[in-house]
Amino acid sequence: MEQRLFIVACIMYAFTLCTLRLKKHNKLSSPKVFRWWHFAYLVLILNCAIYILLFVMGGGSGEAISPVKLTLGVVASLGCAIWGYFGxxxxxxEQREKLMKKDLEWANTVYFAGFVASFVMFFFIQAFKIPSESMQDTLLVGDQLFVNKAAYGFRIPLTDIRFGQFQPIKTGDIIVFRFPAKDKKQINCGDSQYGRDFVKRVIAVGGDRVEVKGGQLYVNGEKVPHQPYERYEQVDRLPFEPEEDLDLYQQVWENHQLDNYYGMYLRDNFGPVTVPENHYFGMGDNRDNSCDSRFWGPIPRENIKGKAWFIHWPFDRIRLIK
Structure with a gap:
């Protein structure tokens, strides 16, 4: 989602360059033209600034801005622009020259902030806010954390090309990734997850064979002992029923459609499947309340944004993430 932030900064920068060109050719000398330019410029500056602020403070997780915040932002920007127009x-x-100078200074601040924020989020650190209970008790709803985007290598913006990997993605890592859906119409766990960022713990890597029986996880045929960070509910487990056509099961799982056929049965019984190369199997620590790879398939390497690193808010939960 940092691409959107970069695009917003580019729009603001392009408008500023156009303004400087108009000024150079004395196109803004007319009071009427200047008033409308000043109005349009204020609308653009304020909306870009509000978007950048809400985006960064919201964690840059790709979640839609709430209608209330969006409405308030638009109304505030239009109100200020109208006030500026009549002013x-x-x-x-001489006053028009001062107004233009001040507008350009604010524009420089806005697009510079957008470029810096998008650069940092592209290469180094991204803020993320936990939206669900799937990683409880490791990560709680409302926890705000930093994602180390350099841990698994730098990604060239607007591409899936990476370089400079400092460490491999391994079992036990908590990762943040873009949901593996290329179609907005794809439904998983009751809704479209297209474009959203998820956080899960890596359970298996490419080539591993994963299976769940009665809520018990098996990797490569071996029972995986329960870990202290795992959380389970006291529920009646659905009985395990072996699959007859494992090839078809694997195909449907890789196509991210398994939950549309099996539903909540996958909570307790899943697989076996083999994780494709350059893909990963992620599960939530809150195993009975997690929409994860059991339901919607493997995580492609190119979708992984980084490693969950540090909780910075709330104050009483500040800590490194393990």
Whole structure:
């Protein structure tokens, strides 16, 4: 989602360059033209600034901005722009020059902030806010954390090309990734997850064979002991029924459609499947309340944004993530 932030900064930068060109050719000397330019510029500056602020403070997780925040932002920007328009009606040439200088200074601040924030989020650190209970008790709803995007290598913006990997992705890592859906119409766990960022713990890597029987996890045929970070509910487990066509099962799972056929049965019984190369199997620590790879398939390497690193808010939960 940092691409959107970069695009917003580019729009603001392009508009500023156009303004400088118009000024150079004396196209803004007319009071009427200047007033409308000043109005449009204020609308653009304020909306870009509000978007950047809400995006960064919201964690950059790709979640849609709430209608209330969006409405308030638009109303506030239009109100300020209208005030600016009427304030420039009787402005003298010297006052118009001062207004333009001030507008350009604010524009420089806005697009510079957008470029810096998108650069940092592209290569180094991204903020992320936990939206669900799937990783409880390791990560709680509302926890705000930093994601180390350099841990698994730098990604060239707008591509899936990576370089400079400092450490491999391994079992036990908590990763943040873009949900593996290429179609907005794809439904998983009751809704479209397209474009959203998820956080899960890596359970298996490419080539591993994964199976769940009665809520018990098996990797490569071996029972995986329960870990202290895992959480389970006291529920009646659904009985395990062996699959007749494992090839078809594997195909449906890799196509991210398994939950549309099996539903909650996958909570207790899953597989066996083999994780494809350059893919990963992720599960939530809150095993009975997690929409994860059991339901929607493997995680492609190119979708992984980084490693969950540090909880910075709330104050009483500040800690490194393990």
């Amino acid at each position: 420039s009606v009787k402005a003298t040439p």
